[in-house]
Amino acid sequence: MLTVEEREEIEAKLSDYPNTQAVAIEAMLIIQRREGWVSDEKLRDLAEILRLSVANLDGVATFYNLIRRRPVGRHVALVCDSVSCWIMGSDRMRDHLCSRLGTPVGGTTSDGQFTLLPIVCLGACDHAPAMMIDGTLHEDLNEQKIEEILTQYT
């Protein structure tokens, strides 16, 4: 079931647009902000309040990079794999992160703390390599910096 807050936040968005279809994407992001992903059950509830079909919403959800239809860990780390970060050694940073956390990119740590996902250029190319954890940007990554960052989240 959608929570009361989720409902209220989604309904507040309705006045920004002329119809409910246009709210679909932001509504899924609102749901995701709390749980990290959009479950089948939440998708059904959303379809009901927006008066759209589940298939329609799922079709939209699967198009977009940031909408997740599978559970993730408590924190989501998005690791930039685009060109400037690649030149500045993002492959090595990613491998280091994977071995520190014991999960490949695309996976979740066994304690459920972290999910690692690839992301395209984060707009921080002059401070490459970069990654984003739960909406916070971390720049100029090196092995030592990664250690410091990880302790902030555990």
Add this chain to the structure above:
Amino acid sequence: MEKPLTGNFRPDKTAVSLPEYERVGGYQGLRKALTMQPAEVTELIKRSNLRGRGGAGFPTGTKWSFVPMGKDAPHPKYLVANADEMEPGTFKDRALMERDPHQLIEGMIVSAYAIEADIGYIFLRGEYEYPNQCLSKAIAEAKANGYLGRDILGSGYSLEIHLHASAGRYICGEETALLNALEGKRAHPRTKPPFPQVCGLWGKPTIVQNVETLCNVHHIVNKGPDWFRGLSLTEDGGTKLFGVSGKVKRPGLWELPMGTPLREILENHAGGMRDGLRFRGLLPGGASTDFLVEEHLDTPMDYGNVQKVGSRLGTGTMVVLDDQTCPVGMVWNLEHFFAQESCGWCTPCWSGLAWTEKLLLAMEQGHGSARDLETLMFQTKFLAPGNTFCALAPGAVEPLQSALKYFAEDFRRHIDEHRCPWR
């Protein structure tokens, strides 16, 4: 040197507040615009030679002049700020939104007034959560102070601006795909014509404009088109945000006169290459532009001049390739991005880019053949403008075709030595 776009940036990188913004002349351009006829504002922008900063460089005033105006025009009309910024190597719009959010809001209100728009949207990429906070605050402040909402500053003109957080996909930045994304659909591009200026969001006239473009508009109204043209060293008006990333001494972002020579940006501003590294080439304006090399370093960086040497100014944010980084690996990284971000609508693109990526990866791993080089060459023709539904695929093969030309020897070595010489 005048820096209208970044002159007010605070050294501590926090956003300029509304009182600070007003103190340095903020919202004066809007006050002036409201005393003019909308068509007069468009005329000023035309005369300024402002060209779109999102990559294509289309003249902004000309684009506005296609919007139906007057009593019989369909309403609501829309103005959309394209703040999707997902072009790899590009980091300019984020800075503008985080550090001077009211500048974008004012630019949007004046632009909306010029086309008699009723509603504005900022289409912001989802990962930009901090810019989202800065803009949300600025919109609320602008509303509370009468710059937005009903009857702006007693002029009778009304405008609402809504912030839309996208859920990401590079194609959302293409203006017609963006319209579908804003409508809550899968973001496939639309057929043109009809053009968005006539039939855009929900079938109504819509102008889509890059963030940096919009940030210039009220300055032009305030200080005039001649002032704006005078900022530039060449034909195209204004200043430009230029950025450099890669292994230079001081990667960064600078506002410089349009037409600043490439060498000056690389050497004086970015500090030249890091010690022990040699310059091999660069992408002048993001991932979907052709490489430039040593012989192009004296090019004045504006739309026309970069085109003359076979590339595009694009977003003006450059990615530098050094001699210890593999050009084939770099192009593979780029094509991996494009293959992944292809929206899947038309076959030459989704199939061709996946194929291209696979060949480049094989080559990088030592399994390339001379036949593969021919196939890559063939793909650059097959995905050229006119053969695909939108500009994503032609953009994707720009770095590939120029790499095949300038770094032919490096491709050849991968094939002959059955390995990547840089590994």
